[in-house]
Amino acid sequence: MIRQDGVRVKVPASTANLGPGFDTLGMALSLYFYIEMKPAESTVFHLHGQDMAGLPEDKSNLVYTVAQMVFAEAGVALPELEISMYSDIPLTRGLGSSASAIVGALFAANLLIGSPFDRGKLFDMATAIEHHPDNVGASLFGGLITAIWDGSHAEYLRIDPPADLDVLVAIPDFQLSTSKAREALPTQISLSDAVYNVSHVSLLTAAFVANRLDLISSAMRDRIHHPYRAALVPGLSRILEEAAEHGALGAALSGAGPTVLALVDRRRQKEGELESFLLGVLKEQGIAAKTIWLKPCTSGAMELTMEKDVSFLENIKGEF
Numbered sequence: 660m661i662r663q664d665g666v667r668v669k670v671p672a673s674t675a676n677l678g679p680g681f682d683t684l685g686m687a688l689s690l691y692f693y694i695e696m697k698p699a700e701s702t703v704f705h706l707h708g709q710d711m712a713g714l715p716e717d718k719s720n721l722v723y724t725v726a727q728m729v730f731a732e733a734g735v736a737l738p739e740l741e742i743s744m745y746s747d748i749p750l751t752r753g754l755g756s757s758a759s760a761i762v763g764a765l766f767a768a769n770l771l772i773g774s775p776f777d778r779g780k781l782f783d784m785a786t787a788i789e790h791h792p793d794n795v796g797a798s799l800f801g802g803l804i805t806a807i808w809d810g811s812h813a814e815y816l817r818i819d820p821p822a823d824l825d826v827l828v829a830i831p832d833f834q835l836s837t838s839k840a841r842e843a844l845p846t847q848i849s850l851s852d853a854v855y856n857v858s859h860v861s862l863l864t865a866a867f868v869a870n871r872l873d874l875i876s877s878a879m880r881d882r883i884h885h886p887y888r889a890a891l892v893p894g895l896s897r898i899l900e901e902a903a904e905h906g907a908l909g910a911a912l913s914g915a916g917p918t919v920l921a922l923v924d925r926r927r928q929k930e931g932e933l934e935s936f937l938l939g940v941l942k943e944q945g946i947a948a949k950t951i952w953l954k955p956c957t958s959g960a961m962e963l964t965m966e967k968d969v970s971f972l973e974n975i976k977g978e979f
């Protein structure tokens with residue numbers, strides 16, 4: 660059954676790793692990607708918002724190619740689509756823009772053909788495309804997710820983030836692609852660094868489950884990607900070392916960067932101090948940045964109800 664009127668979907672941004680949980684931990688955040696997908700006579704894109712500028716407007720667009728994977732898997736032919744998108748997730752900054760696009764495309768395409776696949780199957784498909792489950796899992800399920808991936812199937816557990824957790828992100832004024840940030844990583848690590856990360860991510864995950872915000876500062880440390888990526892984001896090492904002195908529970912590179920993320924106990928926030936610290940350290944390195952306060956998002960990808968004969972932008976306007 661093809662839904663001729665089309666579908667609209669909202670997908671949260673995400674932060675991956677949270678320090679030691681490289682390629683395994685992810686958390687959904689309160690920035691959003693919106694997509695409308697309709698059957699059409701010929702394929703056309705409507706890209707709204709400054710963050711969409713420069714994305715391809717033809718069948719090479721990631722959203723189109725991912726939608727076609729869903730149709731192929733379901734044995735449905737739907738080669739022409741009208742796709743409208745709006746996003747307030749900055750591209751290529753470490754806030755999961757590619758994951759939001761992949762999850763949005765999978766979720767919308769599945770709805771469009773009558774939902775033959777459940778979220779578990781969509782998660783496997785999303786992880787196969789993104790190659791790691793952290794961002795796509797958070798965007799698909801919301802909340803905090805921890806996941807494993809065996810190359811064809813992902814197992815995951817979703818938990819609600821601690822209620823008092825706030826998130827401050829400092830988004831530098833430059834892009835850093837995930838592929839470039841992964842090229843900086845070694846192909847092998849020492850046993851002691853592996854033990855360091857396994858112990859830290861275990862404690863961090865348990866601290867989230869047990870609502871032990873006091874443990875986050877020591878548990879959020881990492882030795883398998885931060886040390887190698889620090890040169891790509893000047894100032895990062897100092898931020899990781901000193902953020903706790905300025906009101907953060909802990910800090911990390913968000914995903915592959917360059918965005919830096921600080922977790923904060925909202926009951927203990929000190930007005931302005933952490934923002935000034937993050938922006939000041941980056942500025943000393945000649946990096947312009949902006950800070951945004953975000954919240955963990957507990958909902959994953961969801962369908963938005965449509966008002967007929969109302970445009971895509973009008974329909975989602977109440978959302979932001």
Ligand SMILES: Nc1ncnc2c1ncn2[C@@H]1O[C@H](COP(=O)(O)OP(=O)(O)OP(=O)(O)O)[C@@H](O)[C@H]1O
Nearest residue numbers: 721750751752753754755756757760836837914915
């Ligand atoms: N809505 C979209 N439509 C098409 N392509 C997109 C869309 N959003 C993101 N992309 C693609 O994803 C790329 C960014 O992916 P990349 O993995 O490098 O960064 P990110 O997902 O923003 O950050 P991270 O994975 O570190 O959290 C963009 O350059 C673009 O090619």
Ligand SMILES: N[C@@H](CCO)C(=O)O
Nearest residue numbers: 675681682837914915
């Ligand atoms: N876990 C991934 C997230 C970015 O997509 C990384 O750090 O490279």
